[in-house]
Amino acid sequence: MAALTATVMPLTGAAVTYTAAAGGGDTAPTGVGVLLLVKNGDSGSHTVTLVTPGTVNGLAIADRAISVAAGAEVGIPVTNDYRNPSTGRAAITYDAVTSMTVAVIRVPV
Template sequence: MAALPIVTVPVAGGVSLEGSDVAASADGDTAPVGAGRFLYVRNGDAAPHTVTIATPGTLSGVAIADVTVTVPAGESKIVPLTALFRGASGRAALTYDAVTAVSVAVFELER
């Protein structure tokens, strides 16, 4: 699993999505979680792809279902990376149904 770095989005000027993303890893990726952080997923493939974000926690002893996000062909999505996704490593675990033409980035709003 590759550890995705944080791209800070400055209040003045913003940041370009183009070039901030990297190829999704076939073995999955990890991402930092917390307030103001989100995952950007771009699908440049001709088929839809699904990203699964593990939710390692429980609520009253019942496992919380993992979150799946389907990104249609040629589209992008943004997903908040809240503390709900924090695993034992302190990071979220991301997996993909396929990585053909899928790229990802983690953004954080400047504080």
């Protein structure tokens, strides 16, 4: 599991640097204005899952699964709802990592 760092985007804009999605999953910071950017360069769609820690009345909160179509790029908000209290970070998993690249950015709010 790789610990992704957030690139703070200046108001003037900046290039985004992507890294390969880790086979065992990744972790990322959370918060207002934090986005996980996912590029799927594979010929098939893939699912990115943000683990939702916690419970409501003893019931687990469902994880958020996002489908990323072949050749597509998506931005996924990584709000504090996904923050694991023990690590302070969001856990992210992938159904496969073939040709999947990711980046985390924090935009000014």
